[in-house]
Amino acid sequence: MMVYTITKTLDVKKLNCPFPILKTKKAINDIEIGEYIEVLATDPGSVSDFQAWCNSTSHELVESSQENGIFKYIIKKTK
């Protein structure tokens, strides 16, 4: 597994669709292009939602994983 330098961590645990996405959209404004944001979520629907959001916005989903019911996404800001 690659190791990324995380600039910002966003905790959206317990939030339901579509709030993990909305909060991520907001939070990604706080980092610079080329930097990484880490998002922690519990919504199982977020797995496909984060993939879709990244496809749509062209930010890069570099890691999508799950551990003990917590979903972790690492996204590289591309624009």
Place this chain on the structure above:
Amino acid sequence: MSEKKKRLAIIASQANITGAYPPLLLAITAAAMDYEVGIFFTFFGLNLLKKNNLNKIKITPAGETAMPMPIPQIIGVLPGMTGMATMMMKSWMKKANVAKLQELMDIAVESGVKLIACQMTMEVMKIKRKHLIDECVVGGAATFLEFASEADVNLYI
């Protein structure tokens, strides 16, 4: 970026709880996905644009055969049943941690979703411009169609 944005156009024609959530949820999600979004509110959908009204949106159990109410359908038409069903529905949504309609509308406004109130049905429903939130615009079918003709996704809810 000069690349053309994707566009979502929605017609919102309902104002019960189950009809009110989908247009707002989809609109704000699409906005977060960098779509340009417009919602055309017509007939009962106009209730979603009325000032201080989103807390009063209800659900009626009569005719809603899928709603798991512990009563026969016919009882659903009795006075108080709509209030009861609404209370039940709201408590389920609270437990599932679903946001309130007002929060969704606030986000929609904040994220630049274009809110269009249907002029013709405003007259039918005797709704005046001053009854509606300031953030919406009033327009007709042509206004919506012009926006929708360029949309990648068109929904009627």
